[in-house]
Amino acid sequence: MAKIVAAYGLPHTPFFPSKVIEEGASSHTGKLFALARESLEAAKADVIILFDTDHYNTFFFDNFPILAIGIDEKFVGPIDEPRGGMPVYRVPSAPKLAEYLHHHTVRAGYDVASLRDFSTDHSVMVPLHFATPKMDVPVIPFFISGHVPPLPPARRCFELGGEIRRALEAYPEDLRVVIIGTGSFSLEVFGPRIRPGMTDGVPAPDWVDDVCRYLAAGSTEDLIAAATEERMHAAGNVGGELLNWIAMLAFIDNRKPDFLEKQMENGHAYAGWRWG
Amino acid sequence: MSAYAVNKLCRDVLRDHAFRERMKTDPAGAIAERKYDLTEEERRALLAGDVATLHNLGVNDFMMGYLARFGSCGLSVPVFNEKIRSCAKGSH
Numbered sequence: 001m002a003k004i005v006a007a008y009g010l011p012h013t014p015f016f017p018s019k020v021i022e023e024g025a026s027s028h029t030g031k032l033f034a035l036a037r038e039s040l041e042a043a044k045a046d047v048i049i050l051f052d053t054d055h056y057n058t059f060f061f062d063n064f065p066i067l068a069i070g071i072d073e074k075f076v077g078p079i080d081e082p083r084g085g086m087p088v089y090r091v092p093s094a095p096k097l098a099e100y101l102h103h104h105t106v107r108a109g110y111d112v113a114s115l116r117d118f119s120t121d122h123s124v125m126v127p128l129h130f131a132t133p134k135m136d137v138p139v140i141p142f143f144i145s146g147h148v149p150p151l152p153p154a155r156r157c158f159e160l161g162g163e164i165r166r167a168l169e170a171y172p173e174d175l176r177v178v179i180i181g182t183g184s185f186s187l188e189v190f191g192p193r194i195r196p197g198m199t200d201g202v203p204a205p206d207w208v209d210d211v212c213r214y215l216a217a218g219s220t221e222d223l224i225a226a227a228t229e230e231r232m233h234a235a236g237n238v239g240g241e242l243l244n245w246i247a248m249l250a251f252i253d254n255r256k257p258d259f260l261e262k263q264m265e266n267g268h269a270y271a272g273w274r275w276g
Numbered sequence: 277m278s279a280y281a282v283n284k285l286c287r288d289v290l291r292d293h294a295f296r297e298r299m300k301t302d303p304a305g306a307i308a309e310r311k312y313d314l315t316e317e318e319r320r321a322l323l324a325g326d327v328a329t330l331h332n333l334g335v336n337d338f339m340m341g342y343l344a345r346f347g348s349c350g351l352s353v354p355v356f357n358e359k360i361r362s363c364a365k366g367s368h
Contacts, residue, residue: 055338061280190341192364197357237337
């Protein structure tokens with residue numbers, strides 16, 4: 001039986017790898033990612049399931065699933081030339097488990113697309129670059145559309161997480177599974193609400209505070225109720241990335257986080273829960 | 277209804293480095309050669325680097341960011357910044 005042992009919420013800001021090289025591992029961002037990396041090492045994961053919103057690189061508007069799972073031996077990325085550069089990684093995956101999860105979620109009523117022979121952008125690779133820098137843990141990416149309307153409802157994403165959890169708990173192999181959700185709570189990228197002179201902005205810092213308060217208290221139900229599509233879009237053109245966190249929260253049973261650190265200038269946070 | 281074509285052009289700027297270079301030095305020629313299914317309004321706005329108009333026509337902000345990053349159509353990050361913020365009022 002697979003056992004879920006930890007869950008993390010992490011940002012994927014494309015220029016963080018170069019920023020941490022410039023500013024050093026002891027910089028604020030370097031230290032925040034180190035919290036996750038150290039916890040993840042202690043979790044001794046056999047496989048990671050990562051909820052992510054693709055930024056029009058794995059998918060494009062010609063073919064744009066709301067939900068999708070990657071099923072292959074490996075995948076590569078980032079393929080979108082994040083600023084400052086970072087290595088292009090080859091990440092091992094777990095196709096047998098991914099295929100099992102695909103079958104399970106579709107039969108449970110979730111219309112999940114599947115993809116093979118795929119590559120990913122910074123949104124998958126930046127969290128892994130920091131959290132599993134050796135790229136020695138297999139990763140199954142699960143994509144949730146979180147930028148352009150229509151967004152899947154927060155409730156639906158949470159229930160999808162619960163369905164994946166039930167599937168894992170019934171999986172016949174002994175595996176230690178870690179869940180990651182990645183994204184911002186309030187962020188506008190290259191849109192009208194960016195800050196003067198910058199490429200991004202945080203239109204709704206109050207919403208970042210609200211989300212972090214719900215996370216700190218383990219009030220997932222309240223977070224889901226508050227996270228309407230209107231609220232998420234109002235928080236920025238990538239505000240729907242919160243859905244990746246909400247899917248991840250289905251695995252933690254209202255536990256309080258081991259760490260929860262806001263980074264207000266980027267409208268996001270770092271959080272970790274480890275129990276197994 | 278071809279905001280899609282502008283989005284696709286932006287992706288080509290990311291992925292096709294020869295096209296990226298042409299979009300910096302000769303955007304009118306680069307766009308003409310590719311036969312994108314652009315409306316006249318989109319073509320004019322693109323060549324003018326008018327990302328506010330393109331935003332209002334439904335082109336994706338994130339995709340247009342590649343035009344700023346890679347210096348297409350006279351854009352740069354500071355120029356893009358000024359232009360896109362000019363349509364802050366009235367956006368969702």
